[in-house]
Amino acid sequence: MGRPATLTLQRYEALRRYVDVELVRREPRRKDPEGKVRTALAFNAALGDPQRCAPAVQVAGTSGKGSVAALIAAALDAAGLRTGLHVSPYLQSFSEKTWISGRYAAVEDLERALARARPVAERFRSDPDGPASVHGMTSLALSYLAFAEARVSAQVIETGVGGRYDLVQGLDLALAVVTDLGLDHLRALGATLEEIAWHKAGVLRLGVPAVAVRGPGWEVLAAEAERVGAPLEGVDPARVLVERAGRRVCLRLPALGEVEVELSSAAPFLARNAAVAASALDRLARAGWPVGPEALREGFARRVLPGRCEAMPEAGVRVVLDGAHNPQKLGALLEALDGRPLVAVVAATGSRTPEALVRALAPRVRCLVVTELGLYGKESVRASALVEAARERGLVAWAGGEPACALERALEEARAGETVLVTGSLYLLGAVRGRWYPTEEVIRQRTSWPAPRRS
Numbered sequence: 001m002g003r004p005a006t007l008t009l010q011r012y013e014a015l016r017r018y019v020d021v022e023l024v025r026r027e028p029r030r031k032d033p034e035g036k037v038r039t040a041l042a043f044n045a046a047l048g049d050p051q052r053c054a055p056a057v058q059v060a061g062t063s064g065k066g067s068v069a070a071l072i073a074a075a076l077d078a079a080g081l082r083t084g085l086h087v088s089p090y091l092q093s094f095s096e097k098t099w100i101s102g103r104y105a106a107v108e109d110l111e112r113a114l115a116r117a118r119p120v121a122e123r124f125r126s127d128p129d130g131p132a133s134v135h136g137m138t139s140l141a142l143s144y145l146a147f148a149e150a151r152v153s154a155q156v157i158e159t160g161v162g163g164r165y166d167l168v169q170g171l172d173l174a175l176a177v178v179t180d181l182g183l184d185h186l187r188a189l190g191a192t193l194e195e196i197a198w199h200k201a202g203v204l205r206l207g208v209p210a211v212a213v214r215g216p217g218w219e220v221l222a223a224e225a226e227r228v229g230a231p232l233e234g235v236d237p238a239r240v241l242v243e244r245a246g247r248r249v250c251l252r253l254p255a256l257g258e259v260e261v262e263l264s265s266a267a268p269f270l271a272r273n274a275a276v277a278a279s280a281l282d283r284l285a286r287a288g289w290p291v292g293p294e295a296l297r298e299g300f301a302r303r304v305l306p307g308r309c310e311a312m313p314e315a316g317v318r319v320v321l322d323g324a325h326n327p328q329k330l331g332a333l334l335e336a337l338d339g340r341p342l343v344a345v346v347a348a349t350g351s352r353t354p355e356a357l358v359r360a361l362a363p364r365v366r367c368l369v370v371t372e373l374g375l376y377g378k379e380s381v382r383a384s385a386l387v388e389a390a391r392e393r394g395l396v397a398w399a400g401g402e403p404a405c406a407l408e409r410a411l412e413e414a415r416a417g418e419t420v421l422v423t424g425s426l427y428l429l430g431a432v433r434g435r436w437y438p439t440e441e442v443i444r445q446r447t448s449w450p451a452p453r454r455s
Helices: 003-022 033-046 065-078 107-125 134-150 193-203 218-228 268-286 293-300 327-336 354-361 383-392 403-413 426-435 439-445
Strands: 056-060 083-086 098-100 154-158 173-178 210-213 232-235 241-245 248-253 257-262 310-312 318-321 342-346 365-370 396-399 419-423
Touching: 003 107, 003 134, 003 439, 033 107, 033 134, 056 065, 056 193, 065 083, 065 154, 065 173, 065 268, 065 293, 083 134, 098 107, 098 134, 107 134, 173 193, 173 268, 193 218, 210 218, 210 268, 218 232, 232 268, 241 268, 248 268, 257 268, 257 293, 268 293, 268 327, 318 426, 327 354, 327 419, 342 354, 342 403, 342 426, 354 365, 354 383, 365 383, 365 403, 383 396, 403 419, 403 426, 419 426
Parallel strands: 056 154, 056 173, 083 154, 173 210, 210 232, 318 419, 342 365, 342 419, 365 396
Antiparallel strands: 083 098, 241 248, 248 257, 310 318
């Protein structure tokens, strides 16, 4: 690698370290949900409210929100709208959070954004009683500022956690989208679907159209929409998705009619997400946005997000990476895979319950290789707890050391015809994906699927 590429990586690492390490607060913040929202709005205001640089689609939900956001952004881009997309978390490079017209932000873009955001971040960081994550606000601000500089005409923003008290605030909202709901982030959002739905419903705004999956939690969403005056449409993905044959699906939409698209994967859950994203795009088309069937066909065919039932180019054995981290997502993932036995590499973060994760995997997994993630400022589930939970269910399981070592052990363990599945956390995927797509090239080429470098 030549000197210019080395300098690019050094500059990237300086950016990453400031945002992902220096700004991360290790001690608990004061709990004040309303104050958190006020702080996020004040942070944005101090930057000139860059989050209002273009009309926005905000996507919330438990399952599928990242994929739905990315599909919407890809279709808007295909329609000729210069589109920005913010997703979180990332796999290999935090530049993945900031996508502009199909490519991740360049280091230079992020440096200019950080030059503006840093003084504000330092001011808010100096308040020991601040109830909002300065790391999180700065991360969002880098996308907002990069989008503003690029003069995007539309932006698609994935909600972090929940919606009502999330750091995503103050957008010039054109459409709110709520995907499938389930039990996740229980510590932050509550232990029932009703509580979780109430938090997600916080993205609904007076007079702003909204699209939501008509499933668990729908009654709460509908009641909140009526309370705040948000025109809400319910979506039944099974009715929108009128035909599916592998990667090809036919979608039936109120304004755009029947649209046949070819997706980047044959996974059933991607087809379901495509139905939700298409419903959102149809609602935008009815509001006058220049979105037609061809934009859906072109945009939905693109590879939009890494680590979602993603098959890796490994010789001799099938390896699949998917960041499913709760029983609902793991169930959808296992449905997407064929009946081959699995050797699973697993890690988990936060307050995930080892028993619940193992219970979801147990019907299909022959053995588990467990690893831990050394994440700065984040909890990791102990490997010993996952191993114990697996063995209590009669599964072969062992701790495999660091993520790369655990992957190697799983590859050695896999028998002919089996699949090696890496799952449980997007952070785990990011720790091993460089085996196939070097992180340096992801950063340099600004894509999760960089072309091999010529020797």
